[in-house]
Amino acid sequence: MAMDWNAAPTGLATALGIGLLIGAVRERQHAERIGMAGVRTHTLLALAGALAAGFGTATLLVTLLAVALLGLASYRISRERDPGLTGEVAMLVTVLLGALAQQAHALAAALGVVVAILLWAKAPLRRLSRDLISETEMQDGLVLAAAALVVLPLLPDEPVDPWGVLQLSMLWRIVVLIMAVGMLGHVAGRAVGTRRGLPVAGFFSGFASSTAAVVSFGQRGRKHPAMQRPAAAAALLANLASLLLLVAVVGTVSPALALAAAWPMAAAAAGLLLVAATGLLRSTETGDPQGDSSARAFHLTHAMLIALLIALVMLLSEVLLRLFGEAGAMLGAAIAALAELHAAGATIARLASLGEISPVEARWALVALLASTTLAKTLLAFTSGGAGYGWRVGFGLVLMTVAAAVTTAFTTY
Incomplete structure (x- = not known):
């Protein structure tokens, strides 16, 4: 069906x-190449696409075929000195964007800008893909993309167990979340390089395992006593990252609870950050270098293990809920937080989303989880790093819990 030509000027102007x-981008980048499609050619191609779309699908297909034949002829002439196909593909894309401008001019304009950026960023993108991104990082990126774009849409939203507890899509979203945060942390660490050292390592290791970070930095501080203060600060930054991940996990299961607990969690984060910053300011140690391109951005097995623990804790909580009521379920979550904070947080969020516990009870339950993990990690800090390291880490973790408790007591949701 032919379009209304009275409404065509906007589309034609967008195509222009x-x-x-x-x-302009093509001509500036290839000014030395004779016979290349530049400003005039691409402008005419976009207008041809817009006009062809106005006459109907058959005309547009004929136009695309004609441009494809022209591109093929151009490639046969220039392939010896320029074997790439970017210019020929850009011609077809320009025609399609011109056609799209007649139907959705805002979308066509936005895509036109994206195409121009891609064409302009030839050298940076080539350097990124060939030099900056390692083979390991490329593999991790593909795994993350497959998990988010292939696996997640295929999983059902309905519970798969008789008790209505295990929702595969929700559990896999947590897996994707953990991997995405790990990838973000890895990229940020690579970008920072050696200038930040131990604090960066501490913060981003917390997205993987804050418990392991406490032990690892404790052992480092015990081996090098001069590094005890920055090692303790790094361990606290790891717990800050773990706290942020807890908020993200809770928000995935129950956005309402994440909103209700925003101020207590913010106060807890501020407490950790205050003690960590104080330790870093008083330290003269520069820390360890970062930016290892061979390191993994995340471990899929670790992310899936956390999801499995969350599923097990949810099932345990459901059993305790049926046997002893809401008090039993929250007790089970608090015990689980000794080993895995995020699994316990997901359990509390699920109880809140189902209405089994009130928002006030859920907020205090999260404080109880912080107290439980504080106890476990403080003991680990004393064991792994000695008294000096243990007191510093323990003080930061206790301040985290106290700040969350005080804020919960004096704020409403």
């Missing part, structure tokens, strides 16, 4: 702008 933009 798209062609000028893409053509």
Whole structure:
């Protein structure tokens, strides 16, 4: 069906702008190449696409075929000195964007800008893919993309167990969340390089395992006594990352609880950050270098293990709920927090989302989880790093819990 030509000027103007933009980028990047499609060619191609779309699908297909034949002829002439296909593909994309401008001019304009950026960023993108990203990082990126874009949409939203507890899509979202946070942390660490050292290592290791970070930095501080203060600060930053991940996990299961607990969690984070910053300011140690491209951005097995623990804790909580009521379920979560904070947090969030516990009870339950993990990690800090390290880490963790408790007591949701 032919379009209303009275409404065509907006689409034609958008197509004109798209062609000028893409053509200008192509011409500036290949000014030395004779016969290359530049500003005039791409502008005409975009206008041809817009006009062809106005005459109907058959005309647009004929136009695309004609441009494809022209691109093939151009490639046969230039392939010896320029074997790439970017220019020929850009011609077809310009026609399609011109056609799209007649139906959705805002979307076409946005895509035109994206295409222009991609064409302009040839050298940076080549350096990124060939030099900056390692083979390991590429593999991790593909795994993350597959988990988020392939596996997650296939999982059902309905519970798969007789008790209505285990929702596969929710559990896998947590897996994707953990991997995505690990990837973000790895990229940030690579970008920072050696200039930040131990604090960066501490913070981003907390997204993987704050418990392991406490032990690891404690052993480092025991081996090098001069590093006890920055090692303790790094361990507290790891727990800050773990706290942020807890908020994200709770928000995945129960957005309402995450909102209700925003102020207590913010106060807990501020307590950790205050003690960590004090330790770093009083230290002259520069820390260890970062930016290892061979390191894994995340461990899929670790993310899946956390999801499995969350599922097990949810099932245990459901059993305790049926046997002893809500008090039993929260006690089970508090015990689980000794080993895995995020699994316990997901359990509390689930109870809150189902209405088994009130928002006030859920907020205090999260404080109880922080108290439980504080106890466990403080003991680990004394065991792994000695008294000096243990007191510093323990003080930061206790301040985290006290800040959350005081804020919970004096704020409403």
